[in-house]
Amino acid sequence: MTLTTPHQPAGVPGAATARHEALLAEHSAHNYAPLPVVLAEGRGARVTDVEGRSYIDCLAGYSALNFGHAHPVLLAAAHAQLDRLTLTGRAFGNDRLGPFCAALAGLVGKDMVLPMNTGAEAVESGLKVSRKWGYEVRGVPRDRARIVVAAEAFHGRTITIVGFSTDPQARDGFGPFPDGFDVVPYGDTSALRAAIGPDTVAVLLEPVQGEAGVVVPPPGYLADVRAACTEAGVLFVADEVQSGLGRTGHVLATRGLGGVDADVYLLGKALGGGILPVSAVVADEAVLGVLKPGQHGSTFGGNPFAGAVGSAVIGLLEEGALLRRAVTLGHLLSTELNVLVGRGVITFRHIGLWAGVDIDPELGTGREVCERMCARGVLVKDTHGSTIRLSPPLVISEDDLVVAVRVLGEVLADMRRDLAGRR
Template identity: 65%
Template sequence: MSTTTRHIYEENQHVAHNYHPLPVVVASAQDVWVTDVEGRRYLDLLSAYSALNFGHRHPDLVGAAVDQIGRLTLTSRAFHNDQLAGFCAALAELCGKDLVLPMNTGAEAVETGIKAARAWAYRVKGVPADSARIIVAAGNFHGRTTTIVGFSDDPLARDGFGPFTPGFDIVPYQEADAIEAAIGESTAAVLIEPIQGEAGVIIPPAGYLRRVRELCTRHNVLLVADEIQSGLGRAGVTFACERDGVVPDLYLLGKALGGGILPVSAVVGDREVLGVFQPGEHGSTFGGNPLAAAVGLRVVELLRTGEFQDRSATLGRHLKARLDALLGHGLTDVRVAGLWAGVDIEPSRGTGREVAERMLARGVLVKDTHGHTVRLAPPLTIQQSELNWAVDQLALVLAE
């Protein structure tokens, strides 16, 4: 370990220990490659949990940010700014919806979606005050606030942080009949990830989301889709819901919406749902700031071309074929949606963490989850040759 690296690790003693990062110190990045403080280069196959769908420092996004920084960065929503309306109009059009409520982090978008669903239940559906319930799926990951971890079934996220907010019913993921059984007169919404990311890229069978959509429509319940990780091109389409031909009542967006430059999130829906908020009932000092709006608008413009969705779909099929060839050779299961994969490691080959560390030594950044699963989520700008090289490194690691 060099003097520079040792010094940085010593400084990290002042960083709260809420993460267990891999032993690499990144100093710079461009597109799909990052460089550490020693000058070693690594292929990024994590993309900051899908926040970097367009790669590190995409020139169009950096340009939009730099231009806006030179003019105006923050006004708060106490005043209008000249970037917000255009961003919201473009994002609403991309989603096929009427209204956009901008926030900052993904967890804020989820909290906003929960508040919107409850307000809609009381003011539109006629649910008695303070009795609205929201159905969620086992294995979910929607963020880290106390309300959100209260309906997680992951002990690491939940234990030791109670008491928790009531009003949530947890049902098994991928079981539409369980959702139907849980719906009651006070049910406001079903909050669900079209593909569960933190759980290991769990992809429900075809028809599942379509059945959930039908149940929500029949029982006058909102379908709220958390597309914070799965959306904006990651799964080979603009939104993962499209894989099953479904349009939710509310989209929850984040991560890639900020282009990997700053936190940008949003709740997007039709006026009869998202229009329940009145001035003063919800807000954020930084939500909808002009810098975020300028970058977010450029993200939407990149997605309008369809290029990134097509790349994700095409390269995703290639990635699946390469990973499938490793089944029985160190992998026990492979799940791929666009350029997003969860691979389960044969226990005799090591834990997910150990595989991630060995991939790091070979110049590839990946991250483990839930013991023996490793997630792959390269920027959508990756070249097929780079993808092949990364899978080659995985094959070598599994053969060690």
């Protein structure tokens, strides 16, 4: 199998790409270092750049595009709502909010939904709700609430969130930070139990640590976390912004991997179908019921446009076909990656259609791997040095998935030859 569209060599952008990159360099804050590609169109798992070159998208907007680019069901819902009503603010009701909240609560199996916009907003909202619940229900003395979090986690980039991050790049230069967080190693139940004290109100975890390199929890870990929270009478808050809504082959990774239920779920990314930011805190009334009018809100949270698209997303998940597809394609991904172990790949972690691949650092950085794959028509993203992440849309074809991994193999073979030449 080969890519059907010719590609220019790496580092030789066309004129249109160069113009766009020059505009970004001059007028956009330099908080990202994108690969040398400027995308213009997308369908399914394929995207096209401003030069007309085709690529296989194996990042899917960090799982925001679980259903692929321009999914016809989601586009139809968006187009229909654009002609009707897009924003009211929560000073009024709208005819899309109630059905969306009911559908999402039903999908997750909880009572109530707090609609927000971005994943970071969902996390911040979950932290606020946890603290308020801790004071009003658990009886923690005012302003003493503490939340246990995991090292190497990624929950967003607000001041509060980066304040308990263990990633120096995310944290350094942004202090001082709010107090109230206790960091423990991910996967270490003993450390987690030791960190829970009388002022603890919640444990916040990603069931799978995405930004850290798709770190899958040890067997029994999520069940142990659930037990520890139950015994201590604190909330288990699961950040499923990346792992939820199909990526792992389950609606919720917490239930699919650990067979347990969190008290609070934080959702985002795929909930907006790759069309607009939609996020939510989902919990039972005993938790979300602590919020009263005026205590928390969002101008755009729960807008009718988001409700229409979000409801269509839920409909796709309820059908179940994409969840089953994530499992099937995940097996194929694992099989193809296994071939590369010892051939430039040290190891990989995988769950559903999601993998973190550790490249031999002797060959080069993860960034270099991504640049070389981009030049061959496959888009992936590096993280933490020599690790790359593969999270293609769940609608990717088997052929494109195989091509993507084989392009990785070709790149690694080239890098091995380059290393041998240097020696």
